[in-house]
Amino acid sequence: MPTLIAGARSGRIRDIARLISLVEDGSPVVPALMRELADTVGRASVVGITGSPGVGKSTTTAALISGMRARGQRVGVLAVDPSSPFSGGALLGDRIRMQQHATDEGVFIRSMASRGHLGGLSATTPQALRVLDAAGYDVVLIETVGVGQSEIEVAAAADTTLVLLAPGMGDSIQAAKAGILEIGDVFVVNKADRDGADSTVRELRNMVGLGSRAADAWDPPVVKTVASTGEGIDRLLAAIDGHREWLIASGQLQVRRVKRASDEVEALALAILRGRLEAGSGSARLAAAAADVAAGRIDPHSAAAALVEALAEEPPLSEDGT
Amino acid sequence: MPTLIAGARSGRIRDIARLISLVEDGSPVVPALMRELADTVGRASVVGITGSPGVGKSTTTAALISGMRARGQRVGVLAVDPSSPFSGGALLGDRIRMQQHATDEGVFIRSMASRGHLGGLSATTPQALRVLDAAGYDVVLIETVGVGQSEIEVAAAADTTLVLLAPGMGDSIQAAKAGILEIGDVFVVNKADRDGADSTVRELRNMVGLGSRAADAWDPPVVKTVASTGEGIDRLLAAIDGHREWLIASGQLQVRRVKRASDEVEALALAILRGRLEAGSGSARLAAAAADVAAGRIDPHSAAAALVEALAEEPPLSEDGT
Numbered sequence: 242m243p244t245l246i247a248g249a250r251s252g253r254i255r256d257i258a259r260l261i262s263l264v265e266d267g268s269p270v271v272p273a274l275m276r277e278l279a280d281t282v283g284r285a286s287v288v289g290i291t292g293s294p295g296v297g298k299s300t301t302t303a304a305l306i307s308g309m310r311a312r313g314q315r316v317g318v319l320a321v322d323p324s325s326p327f328s329g330g331a332l333l334g335d336r337i338r339m340q341q342h343a344t345d346e347g348v349f350i351r352s353m354a355s356r357g358h359l360g361g362l363s364a365t366t367p368q369a370l371r372v373l374d375a376a377g378y379d380v381v382l383i384e385t386v387g388v389g390q391s392e393i394e395v396a397a398a399a400d401t402t403l404v405l406l407a408p409g410m411g412d413s414i415q416a417a418k419a420g421i422l423e424i425g426d427v428f429v430v431n432k433a434d435r436d437g438a439d440s441t442v443r444e445l446r447n448m449v450g451l452g453s454r455a456a457d458a459w460d461p462p463v464v465k466t467v468a469s470t471g472e473g474i475d476r477l478l479a480a481i482d483g484h485r486e487w488l489i490a491s492g493q494l495q496v497r498r499v500k501r502a503s504d505e506v507e508a509l510a511l512a513i514l515r516g517r518l519e520a521g522s523g524s525a526r527l528a529a530a531a532a533d534v535a536a537g538r539i540d541p542h543s544a545a546a547a548l549v550e551a552l553a554e555e556p557p558l559s560e561d562g563t
Numbered sequence: 564m565p566t567l568i569a570g571a572r573s574g575r576i577r578d579i580a581r582l583i584s585l586v587e588d589g590s591p592v593v594p595a596l597m598r599e600l601a602d603t604v605g606r607a608s609v610v611g612i613t614g615s616p617g618v619g620k621s622t623t624t625a626a627l628i629s630g631m632r633a634r635g636q637r638v639g640v641l642a643v644d645p646s647s648p649f650s651g652g653a654l655l656g657d658r659i660r661m662q663q664h665a666t667d668e669g670v671f672i673r674s675m676a677s678r679g680h681l682g683g684l685s686a687t688t689p690q691a692l693r694v695l696d697a698a699g700y701d702v703v704l705i706e707t708v709g710v711g712q713s714e715i716e717v718a719a720a721a722d723t724t725l726v727l728l729a730p731g732m733g734d735s736i737q738a739a740k741a742g743i744l745e746i747g748d749v750f751v752v753n754k755a756d757r758d759g760a761d762s763t764v765r766e767l768r769n770m771v772g773l774g775s776r777a778a779d780a781w782d783p784p785v786v787k788t789v790a791s792t793g794e795g796i797d798r799l800l801a802a803i804d805g806h807r808e809w810l811i812a813s814g815q816l817q818v819r820r821v822k823r824a825s826d827e828v829e830a831l832a833l834a835i836l837r838g839r840l841e842a843g844s845g846s847a848r849l850a851a852a853a854a855d856v857a858a859g860r861i862d863p864h865s866a867a868a869a870l871v872e873a874l875a876e877e878p879p880l881s882e883d884g885t
Binding site: 271272275276278279280281282283367495498499500501502503505506507509510511512513514515518519527528530531532534535536537538539540541542543544545546548549552553554 | 828835871
């Protein structure tokens with residue numbers, strides 16, 4: 242592994258890909274890997290890109306990559322699909338559209354899939370991010386499909402979240418109401434050459450304006466783009482830069498990163514505790530408790546409280562693979 | 564609370580409703596309530612009813628209630644909507660269709676909503692079930708919307724799960740493939756007076772037949788109904804009875820109930836542990852760990868492992884409200 246890590250730090254694509262595969266597979270070496278990478282986290286800007294299917298997320302991602310490469314930035318992309326394996330095909334199709342960047346050494350693109358291990362994508366995405374951070378990418382783009390709970394969790398890994406919409410998608414603004422508004426730092430009306438773009442922009446501006454904001458809070462801009470021609474991408478890059486400057490000046494970058502670290506540590510701690518309940522003496526105790534509850538000899542709350550106390554008295558296992 | 568419990572045990576609707584509200588609100592008295600009810604669990608038959616919107620779940624539920632009432636059974640209904648508050652309206656509309664049973668003392672109908680407390684509906688549904696069980700309902704019907712992860716968790720609370728489909732809903736069988744097949748004990752093709760009912764039945768029978776089964780395994784029947792006229796409801800009741808007889812004869816009723824108890828105890832134990840991470844000294848330790856991780860002084864895995872050890876050494880709090 243030291244060779245892999247050294248290779249990844251020097252930007253060797255194959256080694257970066259192998260480290261991310263370890264993360265994705267939930268390999269037992271991941272804790273040791275994260276330990277090695279700890280001192281190089283927090284360098285990359287992390288930009289999340291989300292929106293309903295059909296708004297042009299992949300085209301916009303490709304256009305952003307071009308713009309960032311033109312400024313000399315190295316760009317990593319994590320395309321996250323938290324839905325079932327059945328929809329993997331569509332995402333693969335999108336990846337093909339990004340092939341213009343496939344031979345560029347300064348670009349790393351990876352589709353992430355949940356392989357069902359503890360914590361799912363909300364656990365593996367920050368770990369993959371650490372690998373790309375350590376590999377020296379200046380920007381990491383995290384592209385997610387849709388706006389469900391998983392996407393919101395994944396978006397929480399970003400410093401700046403872009404929410405994409407397209408004109409004429411009747412329910413996109415409605416979907417926006419259901420949760421997108423809170424997570425968007427920059428709103429993008431893509432396919433802005435279509436009818437209805439201006440009314441979508443207006444409607445969005447009104448909705449964004451409705452939220453009560455402190456005087457020093459960030460006011461999310463609404464940017465029109467036609468990602469397929471590159472139109473508006475310069476304004477979008479400027480909006481992303483503007484948000485980053487605000488994050489740093491306001492201290493929010495640090496606040497967000499500590500919050501992210503807190504969520505990650507909590508999720509990992511709970512995964513350790515769940516592991517104790519599902520293996521060895523924990524699992525035997527759980528089975529006995531379940532039999533008692535099913536027979537009506539004890540209620541589930543008392544059984545759970547007793548189980549937690551019993552676990553606390555167990556000698557700790559080594560959960561971190563070392 | 565003793566008065567409420569005594570009232571609920573004697574079948575007083577208002578007291579049952581108030582106990583379920585306590586459960587839904589995640590009241591601190593819930594553990595004590597569950598302790599009181601422990602010795603009267605496992606009496607009711609629990610029947611889950613699931614399927615996509617539009618297949619006629621509520622109409623079928625209403626028809627099943629009528630059939631069960633005609634046999635003299637008391638029936639409790641929990642209608643579970645794990646989706647956002649925005650879709651609550653549709654469910655309310657469905658409830659109104661059940662008003663034919665609203666004045667029947669032998670029927671209790673309740674919409675359950677997740678109020679965002681720990682464990683959500685997969686925590687509160689088994690608790691509400693215990694209340695109805697203690698109140699002496701012979702059958703508890705749990706009606707869920709759709710077939711997502713939450714629905715599957717809720718379906719796991721049932722002894723017998725009915726999966727409803729309707730003819731001419733192009734993707735219903737496709738949806739079935741994605742997970743419905745494993746959870747269905749009885750398949751119902753409702754609206755069977757519509758075109759295509761027989762081919763939907765045939766397709767379902769083929770798919771159900773594809774699974775490899777042990778010789779003594781349950782072979783899920785496919786029942787045609789027109790719930791709005793009551794047609795086929797007698798056959799559906801017979802299929803439910805048949806599954807129950809198999810559950811008892813095969814020992815699977817006990818196996819399923821122990822599995823349910825195990826899931827419930829595990830979820831509650833994890834909720835207790837999460838509570839320790841989010842309050843008091845646990846939350847201070849988590850905040851310190853997060854700051855260290857964000858600054859790159861430690862990796863998240865090591866921080867999580869240290870946090871778990873520190874928590875194990877804390878004196879236990881009283882989490883059960885006593």
